[in-house]
Amino acid sequence: MNQTQIRRNVIARRQGQHLHSYAQVLLGWRGTMACEFERESGNIGHGTVAIVPDNAPHFYNGLSEDSELLVIDLAPADPYIQALEQACNLSLKESVFQQPYFLDLGTESQILLDFAAQKVCQGQMSPQINCQLVSLFLTQLGQMSSRVTPPAPHRRLEASHLNTYIDQNISTALTNAQLAQAMHLSESHFYCLCQRQFGVTPQKYVMQRRMQKAQFLLRNSHMPMTELAAEVGFAQLSSFSRAYKRSFQHSPSDVRRKSR
Template sequence: MSSVIRQIPLDTATQHHAHDFHQIVIALRGSADFDIEGLGGSIESFGGCIVPANHMHYYTGTGNNRQLILDLPTDALTLTGHHHELARLFDAPRFFTLDGHLRLYLEFLTTELSQLDAQDARRDIDEERLATTLLGALHSRLTSGEIPSNSHRRIDLHALDRYIDDHLSSQLKVADLAAIACLSETRFTERFRLQTGLSPWQYVMRRRLEASRQLLQCSHLPLSEVAALTGFTHQSALSRAWRRAYGHPPSQLRRLGSTAVTTQP
C-alpha cells in the first residue's frame, strides 16, 4: 500500500477512531485539538502531530481549518528498505512545530500536490517521494538528540509526577507538562526524551497503567470506572493499552489474583 497525502478540514465536532496505518497531521490553516490515547495537544499553522498506527485518537477542528494529512502504511516505501529508520518517528505520539526551512518545504509540497494529475500512473510514486523528504527532515530534527545550551538544568520529575498523578483522570497535554518545567513543548519533549529515554506520552502511559494496576488489585471497581479514573477514554482503550503493554487484558489480573505477573511497558 502506498502513502497518501491529502488536504482536508477536520470536523468541528469531536470525532475519534484508530487505524492500522501511521499518520502525520499538519495544520495549514486554523487549528485542531488532539487526544492520542490520553496525551493531548493543539496544533496551529505549521504545527503538527504524529499518530502511530492502532492508537485511538480524538480530534476536533476549530473554525475554518485545513489540515495536511499523511497516511503511511507500515509497509510503505517511505518507511521500509533504505528508509526503515524513518519508522522511529512513530515509536510514540508527539507534537511538533515546523521550523523555517520545513515551512518552505511544506509550501513546495502543497504546490507540487496541486499540479499532480490524479489519473497519472506515476502520482503514487511522486507522492511517496514528497512524503519521504518530509519524513526524513522531521526525523533528523526530532531524533537528532540536539539540546539547548542550558540543558544542564534537569527536569524535576518529582514535580511532574505529582502533576500527572493529580490530573490522571483528565486529558493531559504536552503543553501542560512543559509549563511545569518552564519550557516550550518542543524543548520539553527533546529534553524529556534525553533525560528519561521515553517520550512524554510513554511516560504518562506508564503512570496510567501503574495506577490502573493498583486499582485493579486493591479495589472492586468495575473496569469502566478504573478506566475513567486513570485517564482512559473508555474501557476498551484501557484493555487495548494493557494488551499492548502486558500481553493480556486487565480483567486477567483480577482472574489470576494480585500475584499475576506484569512487566513494565
C-alpha cells in the same frame, strides 16, 4: 499514490486501525481524536500533530462528533518532496519521520493550519497551493526537529515535581507543551531531558504513571472498570484495556479476578 497531498479526514466517532506504506502527518483541526502507536499514545486536537512514519501501525478513536483532521500523505517517490529535501539539505525520513510522536504547533503554524483547512473545505486546493502548503508544513516540522538539541550534561528534571503535576492531572490529556511549561522548560529541551533521564518520551512517561495508578486502583478498589479508565485519562474502556495489556502483558480484568 504518486503525489503528496493534503486532505480532509472526518473522524467523528469512528475508530479503527491503520497501517500505511507511506508516512503521514495528522494535523488536529476540529474536535479531539485519540491516537495510539505501539509505544506512544495521545490525543489530537486543534494544533496538535501526530507524526506517523511509514509502516507504523496506529489505532484511532474519535472522541467527539466534530473530530476532524487534515492529513498530509507523503508519496514515497514524489519528485517535489525529493527536491524539497535537497533544497533544505534535510532528510525527512531521518529527521521528522524517525519515529511516531506527538507535538504542538506554534501560533504561526496554527494560522497556517486554519488557512489550509479553509482551502480544503472550500474545494480551492489547487496543485500549486497543495505544493506550497506541503512545503510550509514540512519545512516547519523539519525546523522543529532540528531545534531539539541535547541539554547540558548536568541538567536534570525534578522527578518529584513532574510526577506530582502528572498525578494531579492524570485524568486529562497532557501535551508535551503543558508538561514542559510545568517544568519551566522549552518543549524541545524538556523532550530531550525526559528521554535522557528516564529513557522514554514524555508521553510514554505519562502513560507509565497512568498505568501505575490504574494497577493500584485495580488491586485496591472496587471502582467500576469504565470509571477507573476515565480516572486515568481514557475515554474508552477498550483503549484503556489495550494500553494496560501493553504495559503489563495481561488485561485489567485478569487483575480484578485475581484480587477477589
